[in-house]
Amino acid sequence: MSRSLHVMDAPRMAQIHTESFFKGWDAEDMATHLQKDLCFGHGRPLDGFVIISHAADQAEILTIAIDPALRRQGLARKLLDIAETELADLGVDTLFLEVAEDNTAAIAFYKASGFEPIGKRPAYYKRAMGRVGALTYRKRLS
Ligand SMILES: CC(C)(COP(=O)(O)OP(=O)(O)OC[C@H]1O[C@@H](n2cnc3c(N)ncnc32)[C@H](O)[C@@H]1OP(=O)(O)O)[C@@H](O)C(=O)NCCC(=O)NCCS
Numbered sequence: 001m002s003r004s005l006h007v008m009d010a011p012r013m014a015q016i017h018t019e020s021f022f023k024g025w026d027a028e029d030m031a032t033h034l035q036k037d038l039c040f041g042h043g044r045p046l047d048g049f050v051i052i053s054h055a056a057d058q059a060e061i062l063t064i065a066i067d068p069a070l071r072r073q074g075l076a077r078k079l080l081d082i083a084e085t086e087l088a089d090l091g092v093d094t095l096f097l098e099v100a101e102d103n104t105a106a107i108a109f110y111k112a113s114g115f116e117p118i119g120k121r122p123a124y125y126k127r128a129m130g131r132v133g134a135l136t137y138r139k140r141l142s
Helices: 007-020 027-036 075-089 104-112
Strands: 002-004 038-042 048-055 058-066 094-100 116-127 130-140
Antiparallel strands (some): 048 058
16 A cells, blocks of 8 residues: 555654665654655555655655565555655655665666656765765656
C-alpha cells in the first residue's frame, strides 16, 4: 500500500536511508523533509520511500530508497508512479534528479523509468575512498 508519510515515519525512513547510502540522513533530517517536501512511502511498517521537492512547474527527486531486502519487487516503480501522478496534478511538467555515477542500480532504475541523462557534476559525492561524480537526469511528465 502506497501512502503519504508523516513525522511518525521519520525514524524508519532514516533507518532505510542509512542502510542505502554511504552517508544516510537521520530522523531529524527526515522530519524536516516531511514538513516541506512531498514524501510518499510504501507499506506499514515502511518498506521504502521517496522525497521530492517542487516549485512551480519543476520538481526534483531528493532521494528514493527501498529496504535492501525488498528490492527488485517493483516498489520504487510504484512510488515513482504515485509521485508523478501527484506532481502532474500540482502542475509540474519536468522532474529532475542527481545520481552518483557509480550507483548502477539507481541508474538502471531511472533509465527504465523514462529519465534521460542531461549532464554531469564532477567529484560531487563523498565516498570512503574519495569522491565520485553525479549524473543529472530529467523526465518530462506531460
Ligand atoms: C534504486 C532503487 C530505489 C530501486 O528500487 P527497487 O524497488 O529495487 O526498484 P524496482 O523493483 O521498482 O525496479 C524497477 C526497474 O528498475 C530497474 N532496476 C532496479 N534495480 C535494478 C538493479 N539493481 N539492476 C538493474 N536494473 C534495476 C529494472 O528495470 C527494474 O525492473 P525489473 O525488476 O522488472 O527488471 C533501490 O535499488 C535502492 O533503494 N537503492 C539504494 C538507494 C539509492 O541508490 N537510491 C537512488 C539514489 S539517486
